[in-house]
Amino acid sequence: MILPGDVESVTSQYLQLIDKALPDHVVGLYLTGSVPLGDFRPGRSDIDGVVVLAEPLKDVEAVREVHARLPAKPSFDVTYLTAAELASPPDPRQPVAFSLDGIFKQDPSGGPVGPVLWSEMARQSLAVRRTPGLVVHDDHQALVDFTRANLTSYWQPTYDQLEAAVADRPDDAVMPDWALPWVVLGVPRLHALLATGNIVSKTAAGEHALVAFPDWTGLISRCLSHRAGEPITFTTTDAKTAVSFGRKVIADALAL
Incomplete structure (x- = not known):
């Protein structure tokens, strides 16, 4: 699938920035929502997705800085999860890092974690960077x-x-x-x-x-x-x- 121009630009910039800030830490980037469903509307839609981590996120401020350097529109809204977390049922009580409306956030109790995101990942996500052997729980x-x-x-x-x-x-x-x-x-x-x-x-x-x-x-x-x-x-x-x-x-x- 050919990515819309805005999506290609933002995801490429994100991967370049995050790989420089945290080398070898981001092992996957998957798009969910309107892009894989063929319903992305330039100027109206956000870029939604999941960033797969090699290990739980530690250098939060480095990631915050990466998001601050991305364009304000379209919003780059992703959730940071490990492969092990995705392979298990979503736990809405777990702390999670994510971005919403392009702003990086942390939530001590789940944020976007839930069955919808897991099922989107399992069924219809689009890999920009594919994680080898990734298995996503889908209930x-x-x-x-x-x-x-x-x-x-x-x-x-x-x-x-x-x-x-x-x-x-x-x-x-x-x-x-x-x-x-x-x-x-x-x-x-x-x-x-x-x-x-x-x-x-x-x-x-x-x-x-x-x-x-x-x-x-x-x-x-x-x-x-x-x-x-x-x-x-x-x-x-x-x-x-x-x-x-x-x-x-x-x-x-x-x-x-």
Whole structure:
């Protein structure tokens, strides 16, 4: 697979910098998310992935400096893990180093560690630097259980918050252009996983939703057009429609 230009540039720069800062320490770089799924959108998408370490990270400040030298956009968002950690079930209690929105961070209790990242790595990651003999633990039932929990712990409150935020706004008030595509294309990804067993991109999730939820074709299609780069204006009316759509998707997904 030929990498998009921005992705090729950032990953090459990262590997040059990290190899100089920590020689022989990074034994693998795998991309997850939109790039291997063929849904990377220049100017909109982040570069997601996993850095495989020869041993647990010790020189944290050297890695922080490497991330600080990378371009701000697209964000280079990776999780630092050893091959042994990837071969075992994810432990959300373990300390982890990662970058989010391009900023290097440390979390004493898991951060991005979870079944989704492990399954992405096992099923559809793209190797920029391949780790010899790498085996990644992939527990589909754990992925399903995590997805169901995420529907109720994250997405239901998100739609509640959206409903409250627009309750008193004029129907024709303009929404931030990123907000509606995020909520409208985000939750069908979880529905698609539970319905098909596959982790899909946001674009594929929207296409899945067009078939599964035809009553919302207009809003879904406009969100897909926005993701494809077209200038689309969303209003409070669209947000209220998105709330009813999201709640329907969640209820249907939990019934699968």
